[in-house]
Amino acid sequence: MTDLDFELTIGHDEGGTLRVVVRGELDLATAGRLEAAVADPTAQRVRVDLRGLTFMDSTGVRTLLQATEDARRAGRDLRFHMPVDGEARVVLTETGIAALLPLEGAEDGS
Amino acid sequence: MTDFSARFSSNLETPTLARRQLDRWLPAWLGEGDRGALRLLVSELVTNCVRHAKVSADAPVELAMRVAGRTIRIEVHDGGTGFTPAGHPKPRGADGGYGLYLVERLASRWGVDTRAGTRVWFELDVAQAAG
Numbered sequence: 001m002t003d004l005d006f007e008l009t010i011g012h013d014e015g016g017t018l019r020v021v022v023r024g025e026l027d028l029a030t031a032g033r034l035e036a037a038v039a040d041p042t043a044q045r046v047r048v049d050l051r052g053l054t055f056m057d058s059t060g061v062r063t064l065l066q067a068t069e070d071a072r073r074a075g076r077d078l079r080f081h082m083p084v085d086g087e088a089r090v091v092l093t094e095t096g097i098a099a100l101l102p103l104e105g106a107e108d109g110s
Numbered sequence: 111m112t113d114f115s116a117r118f119s120s121n122l123e124t125p126t127l128a129r130r131q132l133d134r135w136l137p138a139w140l141g142e143g144d145r146g147a148l149r150l151l152v153s154e155l156v157t158n159c160v161r162h163a164k165v166s167a168d169a170p171v172e173l174a175m176r177v178a179g180r181t182i183r184i185e186v187h188d189g190g191t192g193f194t195p196a197g198h199p200k201p202r203g204a205d206g207g208y209g210l211y212l213v214e215r216l217a218s219r220w221g222v223d224t225r226a227g228t229r230v231w232f233e234l235d236v237a238q239a240a241g
Contacts, residue, residue: 055153
């Protein structure tokens with residue numbers, strides 16, 4: 001087993017929101033863990049913080065899009081905090097998918 | 111001209127390992143933007159091998175890099191039947207297609223050779239070396 005550079009933490013706040021925070025590299029080796037974490041059917045409101053990612057490729061992109069599609073179909077409120085710069089941002093801007101993902105707005109303070 | 115190559119068994123961690131190998135090869139003078147593009151493209155090509163090709167432990171994924179002046183050439187080879195991209199790839203949404211689209215967007219030149227296994231190569235003309 002490779003010592004992967006990836007960390008995923010899950011928290012539930014008082015309001016029932018599922019908060020998923022990922023750090024490190026999101027790729028074929030690690031995307032399954034994010035997919036499983038956000039798929040929790042008991043969470044109506046999910047916030048995924050991607051700002052700690054140091055790398056993401058199209059496998060990560062696919063995972064974000066699939067999670068978005070699944071949440072929309074199930075009527076769940078899923079939003080992402082995107083990385084603002086660095087290498088993980090490159091794949092988002094080059095694919096144009098940042099525009100397709102529900103982003104966490106500044107207005108709700110989280 | 112500098113040549114490097116490495117072989118990996120094919121599994122979910124192969125893209126990670128290939129990026130780490132690349133990090134050890136890339137010249138110190140390379141800028142962060144070019145470095146990031148190369149890491150991303152290597153990750154995409156190796157992921158394609160693992161996902162689509164009929165790779166077994168007997169037919170490992172091979173990664174090779176050549177630096178010639180300002181051009182960095184990368185080749186990723188597997189023994190499988192692989193895939194043959196038709197024309198210029200476009201993103202297809204959640205079911206995939208972004209990998210080769212990124213290669214098309216970021217690489218200076220790229221191509222596929224299917225004569226023996228599948229060999230996908232690309233070249234990136236990088237920024238002038240500092241100093």
